[in-house]
Amino acid sequence: MQQPIPRNGTTKVGANILAALSAFGRQGTWGVTELANELGLSKTATHRLLKTLAMNGFVEQLPGRSDYVLGVEVIALARQAAAKTTVGSVGHSHLVRLAESTQEVVSIDVLRGYRYVCVDMVSIHPHVTTTVQIGDTIGLHAGAGKVILAYQHPAFVDEVLKEPLTRYTDNTPHEPSVIRAMLEKVRAEGRWVSEGEITPAARGLTMPIFGPRSSVEAVLTVTSTKARIPDSRVGELFSLMRQTCDQIAWDMGNREPVSP
Structure with a gap:
């Protein structure tokens, strides 16, 4: 499991976003359940996090699948x-x-x-x-x-x-x-x-x-x-x-x- 990112004034949501992007840096494709286990978050929270990242172009959902990959903004x-x-x-x-x-x-x-x-x-x-x-x-x-x-x-x-x-x-x-x-x-x-x-x-x-x-x-x-x-x-x-x-x-x- 990914080690927690020190908060040090960083918001919890911001820390979760950084942890998620770091996870994609280590492994190119993640499903909601797999990523939730990696981050230590609920599936609901992870799904919401991925939707937020996708709306801003940082991840993309693979066509016809539930898996996500990094998006064009990260590139x-x-x-x-x-x-x-x-x-x-x-x-x-x-x-x-x-x-x-x-x-x-x-x-x-x-x-x-x-x-x-x-x-x-x-x-x-x-x-x-x-x-x-x-x-x-x-x-x-x-x-x-x-x-x-x-x-x-x-x-x-x-x-x-x-x-x-x-x-x-x-x-x-x-x-x-x-x-x-x-x-x-x-x-x-x-x-x-x-x-x-x-x-x-x-x-x-x-x-x-x-x-x-x-x-x-x-x-x-x-x-x-x-x-x-x-x-x-x-x-x-x-x-x-x-x-x-x-x-x-x-x-x-x-x-x-x-x-x-």
Whole structure:
């Protein structure tokens, strides 16, 4: 169950709204009963809350179903937040060029608490899609998140791995010892290849973007299927990605050598 949000002068209704939106950030689709259990509210109160959010465009009810998903207003807020993020504001033109070169989905993810969030994404090829969209937050143990997690302080890693780890697919790693070994591999190689850890049948290539203090709070990912990214193409794509990471790092003010 979601931990209560401290009131500290915030109205109860306002706190419930924030808790509900936070729940949608963790899981994309909620029914009334499921969300009521998550928030510790009655079904009547939860239904009223969802109707209020829907009237203002923050959630939408799926056609012909009782389930709700995030609405267009949240997507607009996510895009504004991405524009205010340093790496999001400087990286977009580089993403466009990389998407044109690779004809795959390319994205930038940044650290947010114990999770990571997609702040920008470009898709040129009409037949290449991904379930992760701008504004989605995902556990650091899955997919691109491991490249962020690998460069964090050991105490931070311990905190992340002691929490329950969501299994997005059968391929999502969830054993702390296994994940720690993966983090060692990321640090040794400076990159990660994800095989269906978040989206079944997807293959994602991820590299770190080093900030002005050589810290890693953002990563660059190219996502497609294994059919479109066979092993023979991985080296070529990582080379293009490394150039893009270096260009973004330079635009962020990093004047040190950044290639791991």
